[in-house]
Amino acid sequence: MLANPVMTASGTFGYGTEYSHLFDIQKLGAIVCKGTTLEPRDGNPQPRLAETACGLLNSIGLQNIGVEALIREKAPIWASWRVPVIVNIAGETIDNYAKLASRLDGVAGISAIEVNISCPNIKAGGAEFGANPKSAAEVTAVVKAATSLPILVKLTPNTSDIAEVAMAVAEAGADAISLINTLKGMAIDITQRRPLLGNITGGLSGPAIKPVALYMVYEVAGVVGLPIIGCGGITTASDAIEFIMAGASAIQVGTASFTSPRAPLDVLQGIEQFMKQEGINNITDLIGAARR
Numbered sequence: 171m172l173a174n175p176v177m178t179a180s181g182t183f184g185y186g187t188e189y190s191h192l193f194d195i196q197k198l199g200a201i202v203c204k205g206t207t208l209e210p211r212d213g214n215p216q217p218r219l220a221e222t223a224c225g226l227l228n229s230i231g232l233q234n235i236g237v238e239a240l241i242r243e244k245a246p247i248w249a250s251w252r253v254p255v256i257v258n259i260a261g262e263t264i265d266n267y268a269k270l271a272s273r274l275d276g277v278a279g280i281s282a283i284e285v286n287i288s289c290p291n292i293k294a295g296g297a298e299f300g301a302n303p304k305s306a307a308e309v310t311a312v313v314k315a316a317t318s319l320p321i322l323v324k325l326t327p328n329t330s331d332i333a334e335v336a337m338a339v340a341e342a343g344a345d346a347i348s349l350i351n352t353l354k355g356m357a358i359d360i361t362q363r364r365p366l367l368g369n370i371t372g373g374l375s376g377p378a379i380k381p382v383a384l385y386m387v388y389e390v391a392g393v394v395g396l397p398i399i400g401c402g403g404i405t406t407a408s409d410a411i412e413f414i415m416a417g418a419s420a421i422q423v424g425t426a427s428f429t430s431p432r433a434p435l436d437v438l439q440g441i442e443q444f445m446k447q448e449g450i451n452n453i454t455d456l457i458g459a460a461r462r
């Protein structure tokens with residue numbers, strides 16, 4: 171059970187440590203760290219970011235320090251924090267996910283695992299697993315079997331039927347479902363006549379994707395009984411409240427942290443203010459309110 175419903179989104183808040191001097195990050199509901207793989211990764215060629223109308227394209231390609239450095243260097247810091255830290259994991263094979271989950275099991279400072287089956291920026295694995303119900307369920311089942319930690323499975327919008335994928339991961343043992351990851355996109359530099367990103371394609375995030383994310387949360391909340399963590403373009407408290415009213419039990423703030431690092435805390439305080447204004451004592455009164 172979280173102290174409050176506001177989390178950071180993976181890949182937009184580092185390991186949390188980078189932000190701890192900017193505001194009191196301990197006040198957040200949870201911190202989700204950068205996607206972690208078995209081995210360290212350098213990520214994709216530059217340029218890896220491009221601004222678009224109301225959005226951001228990224229093709230980071232899971233640059234990260236690898237699971238062993240995370241356990242050695244980051245987990246001991248997290249163990250002293252009040253705010254729970256969720257480790258986001260990604261693999262190129264199903265076996266990679268199993269190994270990561272069992273390695274993280276029982277490590278002090280790690281409260282849960284978010285299984286990223288939705289990264290559009292790596293050649294093998296990633297979003298491929300999340301695009302169809304069968305492989306999404308397979309990854310979920312092996313991670314569940316490999317750890318006693320709660321698992322959140324993070325879905326991709328780049329699929330033909332997100333409700334089917336959600337039902338499959340729920341049946342395979344997910345404890346919660348996070349959605350959405352970025353939408354696949356691209357931009358072209360017309361003077362160079364070349365794609366703007368070094369990786370050619372990237373993932374679109376930010377306010378531009380909010381209506382899509384909101385719709386998908388609404389859709390999935392109608393078919394699974396698990397807690398849903400809504401994510402995608404949340405910048406203000408009213409954005410967050412829309413996701414909660416669509417059926418999300420918690421939300422994640424991502425790209426908004428790049429323009430205002432304290433955005434997650436501002437969103438939290440705005441939700442509290444809204445509840446006070448509306449005379450609501452318990453957030454559960456708002457969850458799914460737009461569905462009734």
Ligand SMILES: Cc1cc2nc3c(=O)[nH]c(=O)nc-3n(C[C@H](O)[C@H](O)[C@H](O)COP(=O)(O)O)c2cc1C
Pocket residue numbers: 179180181182204205206226228230232258286289324350351352374375376377379401402403404422423424425426
């Ligand atoms: C620069 C960047 C890096 C990201 N890295 C990851 C990652 O490592 N793992 C993951 O599951 N999602 C990653 N994401 C996706 C976000 O966690 C989030 O799902 C997505 O950006 C939509 O939310 P937003 O519009 O609030 O940013 C990344 C997003 C951005 C912008």
